[in-house]
Amino acid sequence: MNYSDIEKIKPQIYKYLGFYGVETNEQTDVLITHCISQLEKTAQFNYIYMSYENTPDFLQKEPYIDFLQGAGGVILCAMTLGIQTDKLIERLFRTDMSKAVVMDAAASAYLEYLSDGYEKTLGDDLSFRFCPGYGGSTVEDLKYIFELIHPEKIGITLNNSNFMLPAKSMAGIIAIGKKSRKSCKGCIMLKDCKFLNGGTKCYEQTQVK
């Protein structure tokens, strides 16, 4: 990852750490750079997807209908940084707590960064990744994605509580041929969202001072 890309994902990492609209500090900045370079060595990024001309059955309900309105097809996808990244974070929780929380935030941002990059290679007319659990949908829908695209093939498992393991994994739905914007509509956290209260949104690029 080059310098400018690290700078690009830094704001997101700060946001996960709770720095919004406030000054960052050098100590954390150094830690973030260090964490990203360690992630680059440890993470085993894998991405799996399938595309469908006809919308799979489980998406025939809101909020997916709305999300897929006007789309020419749909991609189901799943991606992970692999179990070694989870292990790295777990180990840090024993040896260096403050680095562990930074690493955790950095890993989340790094996974999004790599996934966004990968999706650019799939086409330039794709929507953002809508993940079950977002705006009015439920994480229970993950099981349909697992039935259809088998993220086990890239080492992601789903437990009975609908948690994906490795923890640094995502699964999502992408509309083909449709640009769409993320919104807070229907989000379960809307009432006491720390991002909104801090004057930003979880998905929005915010400049940190």
Next chain:
Amino acid sequence: MLRANAGKVIVFDGGFGSELERLGLSGGIPEELNITAADKIQSIHRSYSCADVATTNTFGLNPIKYRGKYSLREIAVKAVENARVSGNAVFFDVGPTGAMMQPMGELSFEKAYDAYKQVAEISRDIADGFIVETFSDLYEAKACILALKENSDLPIFATMTFDSTGRTLTGSTPEIVANTLTGIGVDALGVNCSLGPKELMPIVERLLASTDLPIIVQPNRGLPVLENGKTVYKLSCDEFEEYIEKMLDLGVSVIGGCCGTTPEFIERISRFSGKDVVKREYTPKTMVNSANVSCEIDGVKICGERLNPTGKKALKEALINHDLDHLVDEAIKQQDCGADILDVNAGLPQIDEKTLLPDIIRKIQEYCDLPLQIDSSDPAAIENAVRVYNGIPLINSVNSEREVMDRIFPIAKKYGAVVLGLAMDSHGVPKTAQERCEIAKRIIATAEEYGINRSRIMIDTLVVTASAEQQLVKETLRALEMVRKLGVKTALGVSNVSFGLPYRQLLNRTFLAMAFERGLNMPILNPLDSEMMGTARAYELLSGIDVNSQRYIELYKDFSPTAAVQTAVKAKTETAAATLYDCVKQGLKTHAAQLTKEELKTKDPMTVVNDVLIKALDDVGSLYESGKLFLPQLISSAEAAKTAFAVVTEYLPKDSEAKGKVVLATVKGDVHDIGKNIVKVVIESYGWQVVDLGKDVEIEDVVKAVQQHKPFALGLSALMTTTVPSMEETIKAVRAAGCKVNIFVGGAVLNAETAERIGADYYTKDALEIAKKLDEVLSNV
């Protein structure tokens, strides 16, 4: 019977999923098609009759993955029957469970074993062999293969998947996979699925160089591409065949196809069937490994000795109290200091080694990925530990007594472990090098009787104490040279040499250098001893092992004796200038203990707690609340305060130690415990004693812990909506058991309303708030 090592190329069939799709059978549970669409399944098997082996359509047929309406046996019988129409040998296809193994996931080694035991039971009398395939977790593969081996006599072929980084999805290299699967005794091993034949080539080459077993390759039809919104494989038959031929030229024995390959592909490569397997060069290596780290014993490898309770009071206490966290910390420290392997010994009369040793192995492997040396005199403890060990361990040890070897070698053979042999017998350590070498020969010969290659044997030529037997020190060294000539690697517990003499370090490191020069590979020493480690690194440079002096320079580039002194002086002055208050506020953990001792010279312990520690924490807390300081700093401060508090506690009367106990747990079903970990360190810094039950904690375990520890508070964490019901059940169970305890809940999706609804006493939004609330509730008691 079909044998992988008969020297002839064997051809397996190709992709099944893509054929099902072509016949319009995608969707649903593929294994059930053996019953509901037997004719079509048979037609696929017929189309692959050009191969030598048919693979049953049973990839997901294990009790963890399969949740359909038929019994496993019903499907197994039909699946084998269907495959028989090919007229070929039938291998029962065994795939992964789809669940994540502990410690990262929820599936225990034992449960995985039981699942595959059932698979063996339903198939062993009807199939001709097993093809264990598409595994990505070495540990799950080990559980599966052991279950199949222990419950059937059929040949086992095993393949794993690798990604483009050349590792399995759980991070094992081809060398690690080959060493482990060879060790546990499969008949052939290799790679399937993953990538196309071209991309698999480097992985295949590495597998071929890491074992003498037959290698299997079943590649996909190239890499999938997205075309008009559809995922397609595009590699041509010609190219596929071309790469397979290249692999055969390198010495691959078994070939076939995976995703995207069709009967046409298998037809093409079936022309290689029955040809002579190309012979390949293979030099056996002495190698141990965990799932992620391999260590070939060659040159210099350091075995850390600190996880052996002999003469270590703190470790003894930790073992007796089952405080495995202490052991993990020791393991991590040794790894950070450059150890390559860690010795693990739990031999104390007070404890049951048979049950504790495997627990220790699991716990250490959870956090430390170095290969381990399992050190015990109890064969049952060794077997239990080696069985649950993820990878290939070293066993410490046997001597040349027949009885000892007869108990240990079968274990080593079964699990592929490397064994450390001590050059001694029932009469003790012989005086001369010649006699020790004779003993080594006996150990090697007996191992070979058990089918253990000498590459899996190491010899310790045994250090004597120079103060008692000065003239024998050189015999140990001479024995190293002689033993190395037998083609085995060597080990020594170096520091015994200086026992009873002054300035032991000087003797130890001098002896170490002498031993290296005479052929020592693996000193067993304290990796935290920088002089000993330095001697090893210097030897590596001077003997040319450390190519281009790279490692040495990396380690010592900033080193100069004056700089070392200057840093020490600087640290001292800085410490002297800072106060404990500043130290906690700035989160400087390293100085906290020393400064606390300073403060305690002039203040009584409670004053230090209230006027310094709590004040600093409160000030950090308000900066955090007002958004002027953030989580990482808050945690650093909490850690510094925790260190200080531990020192203060030593000065407090025993009965006033801590404010009280708090039991913490992330509820059943929830595996995210970052928030809980932060709460732990923060409330510890405020003087609470925390019993941390971890994540995904069974309801009954929470109840048990509350009953046992009688804590002041119970803190439960849940991250997602799906685990809030589990939190509610946990609270109900604790209440139903009649436990009087203040229940605190927290986690991303909770709020005060939910907390009340599910029966909790308090909801707190973050670690700082719970620390304050705990104090508030305590003051109202």
